[in-house]
Amino acid sequence: MKDGDSVEDKSKMADQHPTPMLDELEDGPWPSFVTGLKRLRDSKGEKYAPMMNDLLGQLEHSYQNRMGYWKGGTVSVYGYGGGIIPRFSEVADKFPESKEFHTLRVMPPPGFHYTTDILRKMCDIWEEHGSGLIAFHGQSGDIMFQGCTSEATQLAFDALNEIGFDLGGAGPALRTSMSCVGAARCEQSCFDEARAHRGVINRFLDEMHRPSLPYKFKFKFSGCGNDCVNAIHRADFAVIGTWRDDIKINQEKVKEHVAKVGRKYTIDTVVSMCPTRAISLNDDDTLEIDNRSCVRCMHCINVMTKALSVGDDKGVSIMIGGKRSLKVGDLMGTMIVPFMKLDTDEDYEKLEEFAETCIEFFADNALEHERIGETIDRIGLPSFLEAVGVEPDPNMVNHPRTSSYVRTDDFDEEAAKWFERKALEAGMTVAGE
Numbered sequence: 001m002k003d004g005d006s007v008e009d010k011s012k013m014a015d016q017h018p019t020p021m022l023d024e025l026e027d028g029p030w031p032s033f034v035t036g037l038k039r040l041r042d043s044k045g046e047k048y049a050p051m052m053n054d055l056l057g058q059l060e061h062s063y064q065n066r067m068g069y070w071k072g073g074t075v076s077v078y079g080y081g082g083g084i085i086p087r088f089s090e091v092a093d094k095f096p097e098s099k100e101f102h103t104l105r106v107m108p109p110p111g112f113h114y115t116t117d118i119l120r121k122m123c124d125i126w127e128e129h130g131s132g133l134i135a136f137h138g139q140s141g142d143i144m145f146q147g148c149t150s151e152a153t154q155l156a157f158d159a160l161n162e163i164g165f166d167l168g169g170a171g172p173a174l175r176t177s178m179s180c181v182g183a184a185r186c187e188q189s190c191f192d193e194a195r196a197h198r199g200v201i202n203r204f205l206d207e208m209h210r211p212s213l214p215y216k217f218k219f220k221f222s223g224c225g226n227d228c229v230n231a232i233h234r235a236d237f238a239v240i241g242t243w244r245d246d247i248k249i250n251q252e253k254v255k256e257h258v259a260k261v262g263r264k265y266t267i268d269t270v271v272s273m274c275p276t277r278a279i280s281l282n283d284d285d286t287l288e289i290d291n292r293s294c295v296r297c298m299h300c301i302n303v304m305t306k307a308l309s310v311g312d313d314k315g316v317s318i319m320i321g322g323k324r325s326l327k328v329g330d331l332m333g334t335m336i337v338p339f340m341k342l343d344t345d346e347d348y349e350k351l352e353e354f355a356e357t358c359i360e361f362f363a364d365n366a367l368e369h370e371r372i373g374e375t376i377d378r379i380g381l382p383s384f385l386e387a388v389g390v391e392p393d394p395n396m397v398n399h400p401r402t403s404s405y406v407r408t409d410d411f412d413e414e415a416a417k418w419f420e421r422k423a424l425e426a427g428m429t430v431a432g433e
Contacts, residue, residue, distance in 0.1 A: 016041070017057030021064060040132050048131045051147060054095035055131075061091060075102050075150055077157045081210045083167025084153060100149045101131070105142040105168040106160055107201070110194035111181045112137070121163050129156035140218060141178035141229070142168045173211035174204050174359070175218045178231075182223035188301065189223035190241030190314040191342040196351060197221045203352050207359065214366040217359060224310065225298040231322065231333070236362075236372045237355060238319040238333045243311035246291040247300075253307035258285040270300050315341045316351075320358060321373025331373040334381065336388070338395035357388050394418055
């Protein structure tokens with residue numbers, strides 16, 4: 001305690017809960033959430049300081065007893081069935097100021113674009129109605145406004161809604177979606193992520209605000225195979241930007257890169273790192289790529305950004321069923337639509353219609369507390385493809401001789417027939433035009 005502190009400040013410090021175990025989390029080189037909670041607790045004159053003090057006390061109590069002391073309940077705003085995570089304390093007699101510590105999940109703008117003015121307004125609203133604790137962003141992309149009483153929940157939502165923000169998803173519903181910054185500033189972007197994101201959410205907003213699904217359903221939109229929003233393994237419906245023509249090569253930039261870093265380094269970091277060995281470096285320091293073997297992993301483009309770039313025939317791949325552990329463990333998304341153009345209004349309408357088909361299938365066929373990836377695992381991929389009206393495609397199959405979805409003895413023969421039929425159909429279409 002420093003000399004000159006007022007009697008009121010000294011009394012305030014004396015009332016603070018001791019947190020010896022939490023204090024340990026502030027050691028080391030990395031920032032700690034405990035420091036942030038203490039900063040809010042120690043804010044002089046702030047109305048939420050007592051709440052944060054009791055929150056720290058309850059958290060220390062949980063660490064000591066190795067038990068969580070939060071229980072759920074029902075908290076909502078008018079007209080909504082989701083978007084708020086209720087937290088009621090089971091030890092409210094010991095920590096009365098944090099007996100209610102609800103979280104408002106708020107949808108971010110597509111691509112996470114904010115102005116400083118909007119951020120300041122958000123902070124002002126949460127300082128007035130909540131604890132002052134905000135997390136950018138949660139696992140589903142939500143802005144997490146953490147720490148609110150039941151009484152202030154509606155007031156906080158009304159204020160956030162006034163500046164243009166809406167609650168996201170919670171419970172067995174469509175969850176808040178995420179999209180990378182994409183076309184706004186990334187040269188690898190293969191489609192308009194923000195437009196696709198906004199169109200899908202606007203179309204299915206009722207599914208988000210009024211939970212009626214067997215379990216959660218998530219959309220994520222990544223502009224390229226780098227998948228900066230982790231869509232492939234975290235989204236039930238992942239839209240990944242891709243291209244179907246050749247990678248563009250600027251041979252002069254290739255030579256400049258080789259001259260700068262050396263042939264050995266180029267071979268070690270680019271040629272040898274290609275997962276399908278599709279890249280070769282010629283004697284004259286030019287690059288060749290077997291584009292039929294390219295799997296769009298983006299590694300070579302990431303390393304040689306000036307020399308290599310995505311193709312011109314851009315679109316998206318759609319993968320269904322990615323998730324973390326639940327009933328059958330972690331799942332990566334299964335390729336359902338290998339390529340779809342997203343250039344025109346009709347293309348985006350087609351994407352939304354396919355998304356609606358998948359959500360309806362999920363609502364009608366999934367078991368309670370089952371993700372769509374687990375539904376596909378349970379009923380089989382062929383049944384799912386038939387239900388959503390998608391023809392089987394060899395591009396859906398990864399490692400065909402080890403896939404349980406296809407026979408191993410005649411895959412090559414059947415795939416050749418499929419590609420031949422597709423080429424014939426394309427030729428007839430061109431002739432008809």
